[in-house]
Amino acid sequence: MSTRKPHRILPLVARAPAEELQGWLETLNKALASDAQVKLLGDLTPEERKAAEVAIVANPDPAELLKLPNLKWVHSLWAGVERLSSELPKDGPEIVRLVDPQMAATMSEAVLAWTLYLHRDMPRYARQQIQKTWQEHTLKLPSERTVTILGLGNLGKTAALRLKANGFNVCGWSRSAKQIDGIETHSGADGFKTALSKADITVLLMPLTPDTKGMLDAKALASMPAGASLINFARGPIIDDNALLEALDEGHIDHAVLDVFASEPLPDVHRYWDHPSVTVLPHISAPTTQSTASRIVAGNIAEYMKNGTIPESVDRSRGY
Ligand code: NAP
Secondary structure, eight states, rough: OOGGGOOOOOEEEOOOHHHHHHHHHHHHHHHOOOOOOEEEGGGSSSHHHHHHOOOEEOOOOOHHHHTTTTOOOOEEEESOOOOHHHSTTTTEEEEEEEOEEEEEEEEHHHHHHHHHHHTTTTTHHHHHHHTOOOOOOOOOGGGGGGGEHHHHHHOHHHHHHHHOOOOOEEEEEEEOOOOOOEEEEEEHHHHHHHHTTOEEEEEEEEEOTTTTTTTTHHHHHTTTTTEEEEEEOOOOGGGGGHHHHHHHHTSSSSEEEEOOSSSOOOOTGGGGGGOOOOEEEEEESOOHHHHHHHHHHHHHHHHHHHHHOOOOOOOOTTOO
């Protein structure tokens, strides 16, 4: 086994605060035990860089990855890899993203929490409190609300089922046709319009790709029922911001809960900050849990060390 030793040093290539990197080094090395050792890229010897076939990455600088000439694949610590996918050369290393059931549970909790926030009219009652207005509004039952989830992958499907379990009427949309018990599903361009037209609340959980960029434009927003709301937990550029602001100003869209933006942190001058119909969140809907993610990454790497199997990687032509 000593011949494989150089491969057992894994570079961690990440742009993250030092404290977070230290946390990752500790949890990854604990999870990998004797299978391999993770070091920051800067701490690798020239020989170790040359021998590295796999790197663990989180928002890496692509130039840093070029310092690893024999890289076959990278394991992301993030679920969203659109930036990596667009920045790395097409014939570069394969990209494996994080698929963690804990992240799906965390995201579905966020989807439920912010759906309930809209369902129970919390933004409206908060505005009424500022005006000292004592006025009740008709209470709807969850079964009287349709929530559409755009994207029925690892995160979207779990969120859809959690909403269903909480009594909401749930509709879902994906690229390929899907069957999920108790959920009305749609796919393709016609399906997109149908899914939007039914939604009191639409939740974005699809990846950012050339196909989905700007997908929530003026036409798509107009096809939502008057007074509908929007939750974006996917990526900012999927929404056409000017079109959304216009729809919010006109009142066609009642409220938007936005966790992700074209530019993050959201610039101070952005209209979203002060808009009465927008809730701004600082990209917190589903952070990676270091302990569970490290175990999943370690398992995938141990498998690769044992038999050379690279987990399912991103399809670079479709971008996710
Ligand atoms: P996933 O498993 O790859 O699922 C993506 C889903 O979107 C699939 O159902 C896919 O359809 C659908 N889709 C992709 N392109 C489409 C298109 N052009 N038209 C229609 N449907 C399309 O991804 P995931 O793990 O669920 O993650 C989804 C996204 O959540 C990530 O890409 C990331 O951007 C975001 N995210 C955000 C946070 C946060 O904190 N805000 C945290 C984690 C992830 P098929 O099923 O037919 O392939």
